[in-house]
Amino acid sequence: MSASTPASTSVSTSGQTAGVRLVVVHPDKEVLAQAAAARLLTRVLDVQSVRSPVHVVLTGGSVGIATLAAVAASPLVPAVDWSGVHLWWGDERFLPDGDPDRNETQARQALVDDLVAEHGLPAANVHPMPGPTSVATPEEGAAAYAELLREHAGGLPEQSEGTVPVPAFDVLLLGMGPDGHVASLFPGHEVLAAQGTTTGVHASPKPPPERVSLTFDAIRSAREVWIVAAGSEKAEQVAAALADGPVTEVPAAGAVGRARTLWLLDAEAAGATPAK
Ligand code: 6PG
Numbered sequence: 001m002s003a004s005t006p007a008s009t010s011v012s013t014s015g016q017t018a019g020v021r022l023v024v025v026h027p028d029k030e031v032l033a034q035a036a037a038a039r040l041l042t043r044v045l046d047v048q049s050v051r052s053p054v055h056v057v058l059t060g061g062s063v064g065i066a067t068l069a070a071v072a073a074s075p076l077v078p079a080v081d082w083s084g085v086h087l088w089w090g091d092e093r094f095l096p097d098g099d100p101d102r103n104e105t106q107a108r109q110a111l112v113d114d115l116v117a118e119h120g121l122p123a124a125n126v127h128p129m130p131g132p133t134s135v136a137t138p139e140e141g142a143a144a145y146a147e148l149l150r151e152h153a154g155g156l157p158e159q160s161e162g163t164v165p166v167p168a169f170d171v172l173l174l175g176m177g178p179d180g181h182v183a184s185l186f187p188g189h190e191v192l193a194a195q196g197t198t199t200g201v202h203a204s205p206k207p208p209p210e211r212v213s214l215t216f217d218a219i220r221s222a223r224e225v226w227i228v229a230a231g232s233e234k235a236e237q238v239a240a241a242l243a244d245g246p247v248t249e250v251p252a253a254g255a256v257g258r259a260r261t262l263w264l265l266d267a268e269a270a271g272a273t274p275a276k
Contacts, residue, residue: 019258020259021242021261021262022260023242023262024263028230029063029066032265033067033070034070035264041076041077041079043171044170045080047170048080052084053085054084054170055167056085056086056170057169059183060089060103062175063175065110066110069111071111077115081120082119083120083121083125085125086125086127087107087127088127089104090172092128093208093210094141094208094211095132095208097134101208102128129145130145138200138212142199146198149198169221171222174228176237176238176252177206178237180251182254183214184204184211185254186204186206188249194213196215196217198212198213216254219254220255221258222257224260224261225257228264229263231266231269235269235270237250238263238270241253
């Protein structure tokens with residue numbers, strides 16, 4: 001059983017009207033991951049019926065990776081034309097290729113390698129953020145990723161009018177930390193003010209200290225932003241974000257999609273009292 005709060009519109013901190021916000025609460029983390037996976041596959045299928053390619057931004061974190069594993073196990077995987085899908089990342093830990101703590105490595109193991117090997121996802125459509133295997137610093141990695149995003153930004157009318165040189169992300173997935181961070185945008189950190197579409201991150205309060213992240217401008221350019229969060233340790237910041245708390249204290253409050261922002265929660269993260 002899942003519960004939804006009524007849809008509402010919200011206004012982002014930068015002042016532009018954001019899309020509809022919807023909060024969906026699932027009983028526990030496992031059901032949340034299964035439901036988010038079903039929703040993601042359905043969304044990709046729906047988008048594919050009207051345009052191609054489809055751009056999806058992946059996240060790390062336990063719920064994010066559990067969602068990808070649930071996608072991999074779904075009988076709907078072959079329904080998607082994976083040759084028309086591009087996969088991006090919202091942030092990455094600045095660690096060597098193949099490091100088990102890289103968001104990329106975890107996503108590859110949970111889903112992406114299988115899509116490439118068995119379901120026709122072109123390896124060239126997988127766009128991990130660079131790490132120390134290929135660049136010297138997080139800033140270099142961020143610059144290289146910004147250029148890649150720019151190369152894939154062209155063609156769509158909204159992008160030629162728009163100010164953000166990134167693809168029109170159809171779904172941008174984000175986990176949220178107990179401190180309210182999304183991607184590698186941490187509360188009280190100078191990275192919150194980063195300009196452009198990507199940024200290097202130093203002195204992250206969550207290890208490892210060096211990272212690469214999308215900026216708020218890049219995140220807010222997405223058609224849909226989906227924030228997945230589970231566990232009672234998230235409840236306070238979920239509530240603060242849904243109350244449109246200050247982005248400097250609750251970065252997740254600034255993660256809004258142009259058309260829609262989905263909060264996909266388990267009951268604990270939603271602050272529900274456990275059933276007796
Ligand atoms: C990272 C992760 C991080 C994660 C959240 C939620 O790079 O460290 O991407 O942003 O998504 O911390 O993680 P959990 O779902 O494991 O709480």
